[in-house]
Amino acid sequence: MEAMPFPVHRPRRLRASESLRRLVRETSLAPENFILPLFVVEGEGVRKPISSMPGNAQMSIDGIVEKCAECKSLGVGGVILFGIPDHKDEEASQGRAADGIVPRAVRAIRQEVPGLLVVTDVCNCEYTSHGHCGKIVDGDVENDTTLGWLTEAAVAHARAGADIVAPSDMMDGRVRAIRQGLDAAGYSKLPILSYAAKYASSFYGPFREAAESAPQFGDRRSYQMDPANAREAMREIALDLEEGADMIMVKPAGPYLDIIKEASQRWDVPLAAYQVSGEFSMIKAAAQNGWIDENRAMLESLISIRRAGAGTILTYYACDAARALAS
Ligand code: PBG
Numbered sequence: 012m013e014a015m016p017f018p019v020h021r022p023r024r025l026r027a028s029e030s031l032r033r034l035v036r037e038t039s040l041a042p043e044n045f046i047l048p049l050f051v052v053e054g055e056g057v058r059k060p061i062s063s064m065p066g067n068a069q070m071s072i073d074g075i076v077e078k079c080a081e082c083k084s085l086g087v088g089g090v091i092l093f094g095i096p097d098h099k100d101e102e103a104s105q106g107r108a109a110d111g112i113v114p115r116a117v118r119a120i121r122q123e124v125p126g127l128l129v130v131t132d133v134c135n136c137e138y139t140s141h142g143h144c145g146k147i148v149d150g151d152v153e154n155d156t157t158l159g160w161l162t163e164a165a166v167a168h169a170r171a172g173a174d175i176v177a178p179s180d181m182m183d184g185r186v187r188a189i190r191q192g193l194d195a196a197g198y199s200k201l202p203i204l205s206y207a208a209k210y211a212s213s214f215y216g217p218f219r220e221a222a223e224s225a226p227q228f229g230d231r232r233s234y235q236m237d238p239a240n241a242r243e244a245m246r247e248i249a250l251d252l253e254e255g256a257d258m259i260m261v262k263p264a265g266p267y268l269d270i271i272k273e274a275s276q277r278w279d280v281p282l283a284a285y286q287v288s289g290e291f292s293m294i295k296a297a298a299q300n301g302w303i304d305e306n307r308a309m310l311e312s313l314i315s316i317r318r319a320g321a322g323t324i325l326t327y328y329a330c331d332a333a334r335a336l337a338s
Contacts, residue, residue: 047329063217089128106138114171162192186254211235214289275320
């Protein structure tokens with residue numbers, strides 16, 4: 012570029028009208044980019060609003076099916092299911108049950124809303140009485156026993172007809188264990204979306220109300236990542252890809268755009284990012300106070316995650332954003 016670019020160069024020329032801005036826009040958002048997280052509970056006609064996540068609710072299977080039909084009609088990319096069982100125990104046994112809440116929900120969605128992509132979250136924390144993501148031995152989650160639990164859960168979800176299984180526990184070796192378990196059970200075609208770089212984040216707070224999964228003692232820092240680490244995220248992702256992950260995820264999204272960016276430049280696999288509960292609730296709360304414009308903040312937060320390099324975004328705004336894009 013020449014020494015004195017102005018007045019020859021005036022970047023504002025290409026911002027003068029919406030038609031020009033549209034022409035040179037580098038990033039786009041579309042409903043199929045979004046996956047809506049849903050919380051499924053036992054019962055019939057149950058709809059329990061989640062106070063820290065306005066607009067979201069725990070729902071029984073009938074309500075979940077209705078919401079899924081809405082997602083499908085809006086063209087949303089899919090849903091991800093989190094199960095909240097009636098009965099929790101030390102061994103997360105409901106998480107692996109063939110007729111557990113998630114397998115039953117998957118079957119119902121398959122039946123009632125054919126063609127909608129259904130992802131299942133594979134983790135133990137919603138099913139353990141202590142709220143940790145695996146078997147507790149000496150006050151910490153024991154890695155290798157937990158792998159068996161996760162594998163059984165993934166196979167149960169596969170049998171029910173899940174399109175993708177997504178392990179979110181952060182145990183070492185879980186992708187390999189789940190891949191082997193799925194293959195042995197005849198599901199070698201079922202993709203794994205690994206929550207490869209998942210941080211021990213304060214932004215999961217509202218989710219833990221939603222999923223009733225707050226740890227009853229301690230925290231998750233012995234298995235989820237330290238927010239200070241970026242290089243370690245690349246290592247986690249590399250290991251999951253070696254173990255057979257088909258897609259990878261960075262979570263949370265907004266505060267970790269640098270991680271998304273680096274991962275997208277480094278690996279040629281589909282990359283997802285999770286705009287987590289706290290990111291959603293912060294925008295909601297500010298909007299409810301009249302401090303920001305919710306619609307604009309929603310779309311800006313989502314386009315930023317795409318701009319950083321994520322193809323798919325798990326977001327509680329999936330339906331709202333799809334509607335906003337259509338209008
Ligand atoms: C379960 C899980 C969590 C989230 C997704 N899967 C919570 C956690 O790790 O404590 C958080 C999602 C959100 O905050 O929206 N392991």
